[in-house]
Amino acid sequence: MPAEGIVGEVRVIPVRGLPELADGADLGRLLHEAIVRLGGFEHGDVLVVAQKAISKVEGRVVALADVKPSTRARELAGEEGDPRHLEWVLRESAEVVRSRPPLVIAQTRHGFVCASAGVDASNARGEGTLVLLPLDPDASADRLRARIHELSGATVGVIVSDSFGRAWRQGTTDVALGCAGIAPIRDLRGTSDAVGHTLVSTQIAVADELAGAAELVMGKAAGIPAAIVRGVDAVGEGSAVELVMPRDRDLFR
């Protein structure tokens, strides 16, 4: 049974006990079963799932050995990098934004700007493999949401999260790559603050704050691929692509 809470509090609940995820696994069922053990979903819950879990069940794991590095990949790898890794990064990139070999900041085809176009070696299945981002993280979130509704009857929000670095700040925070059933941005423009001023330029990236809050219980090293965030009113519609700064408003491209 869910515990009684303090009025207005938010709870972030780790979802444990999932097996190692294989290509084609029914992630919706595995999450549903784990969440039944936690007492089930409540109305308004947001389920945050690590990108890597999604990518694994969607077959987005590739072998370093499967590519022949281009000249450009060799350049970007420099002395320290693996040119085959950089070749996969280039294949996943729409554009290289900055590079300092072997570090590459790239824009993915989805529009996200991040290190290595999201291509990651840690937590991959065995040495010599890489995990790529899902092809369409919003669609991944949608499918998971539908599967969970089918199995449990619950209508939840779903976020696909990943750890991104930031310009000017050290360390990563988790952000939303995909979402379903939630409004990723809370737009306060035109509303009044506590002393009656009109807030003219306030849009809060709620989906990114939800992803970051979930990271606090998931942890890269802990093998917890999902969390429930309970108590935030984020119900709505929208795509995580809304979180990408449009090019014509972007001062850093």
Added chain:
Amino acid sequence: MPAEGIVGEVRVIPVRGLPELADGADLGRLLHEAIVRLGGFEHGDVLVVAQKAISKVEGRVVALADVKPSTRARELAGEEGDPRHLEWVLRESAEVVRSRPPLVIAQTRHGFVCASAGVDASNARGEGTLVLLPLDPDASADRLRARIHELSGATVGVIVSDSFGRAWRQGTTDVALGCAGIAPIRDLRGTSDAVGHTLVSTQIAVADELAGAAELVMGKAAGIPAAIVRGVDAVGEGSAVELVMPRDRDLFR
């Protein structure tokens, strides 16, 4: 009494019922009293306090009328901005990183890169006033931590938070400007992930994720200036300046 929780869960608890804050107010006492009404602190709690609350009690509220705008401020204001506002932004800036009048992205003297060097009109005390960032947010966090310990005996972590925009992404998320009694970055370099790989480049900006989680219950419009985050092991020492990317590693300066 605190409610019984799910193992490993994190709770984010809004701190309500504070009065409008005046210059010189004993914010530590006001927070202590509000938190007693919530059942008191628990070991390991992190108290996140909005920068604006700190700035108000530290007298960092200024009048637009108190400055004569320079030529540079007039240029940065363009057609739409208030040159007096931009003059305050310049006074708070160590360097202008980008501008598109009247928008300015600047580095503050603390090292933070953010819109308007953190100078903000919303929620200021009356029309014609601006709120500046605290002079030393780490010191503000330290003082608050000491005052709370004095009044309650509790040893807590404290974060001073503010809403920052991000390069490439829409919407703000709350981040840490100051901290006391916590390690702002969790360094996983050299540790192993769930399948035994060594994580070579993983530093998590836990203080920023804590600030973002707190924002989920604070809300700009709701007049809740603080939140407790319970259940995250972030105890340690450190300065929020550790969250600033060193210039020699910064690809975006």
